[in-house]
Amino acid sequence: MKIAILGTRGIPNNHGGFEQFAEYFSVYLASKNHDVYVYNSHDHPFQKKNFKGVHLIHCYDPESKVGTVGQFIYDLNCILDARKRNFDVILQLGYTSNSIWYKLLPKKPVIITNMDGMEWKRSKYSAQVQKFLKYAEKLAVRSSDFLISDSIGIQDYISKKYHRESEFIAYGASVFKNPDDDVLTKYNVGANKYCILIARLEPENNIATIVEGYHKSETPHSLIIFGGLNDFGEKLQKKYSNDTRIQFVGANYNQEELNNLRFFSKYYFHGHSVGGTNPSLLEAMASNTLIIANNNIFNKSILEENAYYFDNSDDIRSMMNNESLFSQKGNFATNNIKKVEDLYHWDIINAAYEKYILKKIK
Structure with missing residues (x-):
């Protein structure tokens, strides 16, 4: 055709x-x-x-x-x-x-x-x-x-x-199979010692909710935020400029680099609340990361029980302060990878x- x-x-x-x-x-x-x-x-x-x-x-x-x-x-x-x-x-x-x-x-x-x-x-x-x-x-x-x-x-x-x-x-999505931790030195982080967010910096992606909850938490780890710095993003960056953990690093379309950063992260935040199956969510599922997603029908229909969910910034703060949550990474990530292989x-x-x-x- x-x-x-x-x-x-x-x-x-x-x-x-x-x-x-x-x-x-x-x-x-x-x-x-x-x-x-x-x-x-x-x-x-x-x-x-x-x-x-x-x-x-x-x-x-x-x-x-x-x-x-x-x-x-x-x-x-x-x-x-x-x-x-x-x-x-x-x-x-x-x-x-x-x-x-x-x-x-x-x-x-x-x-x-x-x-x-x-x-x-x-x-x-x-x-x-x-x-x-x-x-x-x-x-x-x-x-x-x-x-x-x-x-x-x-x-x-x-x-x-x-x-x-x-x-x-x-x-x-394609399952990511060949991790290389060399990219971590570029962002001055260690394996499982940082969190990551990849999204357009728009209100409906719950960027402000995630950043606020992270800011209120006691976690020592960095939050690396990928997304083009528009007016909304610049306002958030300025608001939290004194919190050295929160890093706005701009857009990045290097899939190999992003896959490695997802793979070695402690948590991957997915705040999208409008729309259907978001590609970045599937890429995260395929990258052996532990996902914290906004609690809505679109995300839950894909992730089901293999993620943690948040409704507000207090949820984010509580999750960051609860070290026991990370113990589910292997279980959740394995199930999500199988789902990508079988369905997506x-x-x-x-x-x-x-x-x-x-x-x-x-």
Whole structure:
């Protein structure tokens, strides 16, 4: 088939979860002799026209100049280009800024949309923006031929809210098998003597809750926080600047380095509260780490009993002060790795996507 993947900044990934998925899935499809195209921002660091057999189409993206509204222009440019390509399938990852252009989507290809999470719940958005996102979600459901949900929670929501079926296919991960503790010297930490958090620094990811609880605890260990320093992150960094344990170190897309840091950490914090199966959660599960996650349906449906859960900063403080919790690392980590191997391995996820798409275009 000739398939296009829209809705990301592009590949190879240097941004987030959808980009990670687009990279793995597109390369997989190319290896199966499909004709695959991924749309990239014009200013993506990777400027070649081919990546591991995947065709890259760079479209003008003014987001760096005009802010969020630039996403709408970028998505419009991608859709206009897609009208000229005679695709069999267009796979849209998310709907936030592309759904308003649905009338411009080409008529020939089957339109399949991964519905992402409940974007309108993100607390960083104003009431007006949240209202728009609900409308965009509705447009995406209405204009797509088929829908994919990355979690059971999202699948249930779409069924109850819109009375539409969606296929549950989670994200994927690969089990990390060759740890190397050399990276620890870069961050001046020792094995099991630090905690780690990897996330976009946004309110709905419970960054403030985690940092506050950590600050109030008596643990001597460092908390290393990976995420691009936006306004929200800079405010937190300033607020806790006197606590030398709390280290905001910026974004890092070196998967080998991050996997090693997860592997040797004492605890891995996952505060995401909006959306479906978050890729960073699966990567943590695949990296032999002990996870402390926000207590919500999305995280619990994946981790089940193999993690500790928090609702507020006092929970974080109590966990950090309770040394006995760490004794469960071997048990929880082993169960999570088996779950990745059995349910979420990239080979399984990629094959499920391919099978589903081929079924829908026959």
